Amino acid sequence: MKICIYGAGAIGGLIGGLLARKGEAEVSLIARGPHLAAIQKNGLTIKGPDETFTLDNITATDDPAELGPQDYVIIALKAHSVAGIVDKVQPLLGPETAVVAAQNGVPWWYFYGIEGETKNRRVKAVDPDGKIWDGIGPERAIGCVIYQAAEVTEPGVITHMAGDRFPVGEPTGERTERVKALSKLLIGAGLKAPVRTDIRSDIWVKLWGNLSFNPISALTGATLDLITGNPETRAVARKMMLEAQAIGESLGVNYPIDVDARIEGAAGVGPHKTSMLVDLESGRPMEIDALVTALQEMGAITGHETPTIDTVVSLLRQKARLLGCY
Structure with a gap:
């Protein structure tokens, strides 16, 4: 079994490192810059909550053509970067890859594998020219939800702070052999990676928090405990989440918890900076389109107004443009 991690940063490097340590698959990494150079020279080091290990001989390159077709390619780049690597990923794609x-956010394949008026609709916010859909193909896609908190603390070193859930699922909801085999590999590597028959609902539960807490944190600089603990920002987040819930339910999404329980779950995380706030502080592009613009698009598709989301994302885009992060 051959697995390539395209984008071996914090999350990709962590997943790749765990899979490679288990040794049940031939794992390769696509990385770049000082991080790649450090991996090639010193191996990949994972510093986990309970242990630290180094993989001395893991294959790492910046040229996918060196690796050839894979059984699985895990693309672990930010959503706005995926379209830019469609041509580069082609050497990794065999007939059954x-x-x-x-x-994070709404995936480019979202409307593949479902029936109704939205069947095979493209999500322009995350795939504006259809390049990903046409170049990779939705029939190849397997969905997942990332719950790991990790960062590249120095080149070649990834610190895993928390999180071991990584549910996976086919867009069609089928329990195919390929998704079951992937689940088995991930579970063997130490992750909680069940096969989900409704991966979209799992995606929405995480998106529910990302679409609200991330923009508010980027606008205010506040951590999760402050956003949820302040009545004013908590109320804004709640309104955004309820607007999104109406869209999701109209698309058949099942929410296993209510909005207040979801907010309390975020509050329990404590003084945590969202990924959007970290990106803003680092001067990197933020995942505005996948986390929020896609919701506006889905609201238009389903006939649901999103006044709170619209206001917050307008302010966020303006701030991002001023800082060169959009």
Whole structure:
């Protein structure tokens, strides 16, 4: 079994490192810059909550053509970067290669594998020119939800702070052999990676928090405990989440918890900076389109107004443009 991690940063490097340590698959990494150079020279080091290990001989390169076709390609780039690597990923794609879309937010394949008026509709916010859909193909896609908190603390070193859930699922809801085999590999590597028959609902539960807490944190600089603990910002987040819930339910999404329980779950995380706030502080592009713009698009598709989301994302885009992060 051959698995390539395209984008071996914090999350991709962590997943790749765990899989490689288990040794049940031939794992390779696509990385770049000082991080790649450090991996090639010193191996990949994972510093986990309970242990630290180094993989001395893991294959790492910046040229996918060196690796050839894979059984699985896990693309662990930010959503706005995926379209830019569609041409580069082609050497990794054989006739049966599955592609795991390991991004936050609404995935580019979202409307593939469902029936009704939205069947095979493209999500322009995350795939504006259809390049990903046409270049990778939705039939290759396997969905997942990322719950790991990790960062590249120095080149070649990834610190895993928390999180071991990584549910996976086919867009069609089927329990195919390829998704079951992937689940088995991930579970063997130490992750909680069940096969979900409704991966979209799992995606929405995480998106529920990301679409609200991330923009508010980027606008205010506040951590999760402050956003949820302040009545004013908590109320804004709640309104955004309820607007999104109405859209999701109209698309058949099942929410296993209510909005207040979801907010309390975020409050329990404590003084945590969201990924959007970290990106803003680092001067990197933020995942505005996958986390929020896609919701506006889905609201238009389903006939649901999103006044709170619209206001917050307008302010966020303006701030991002001023800082060169959009």
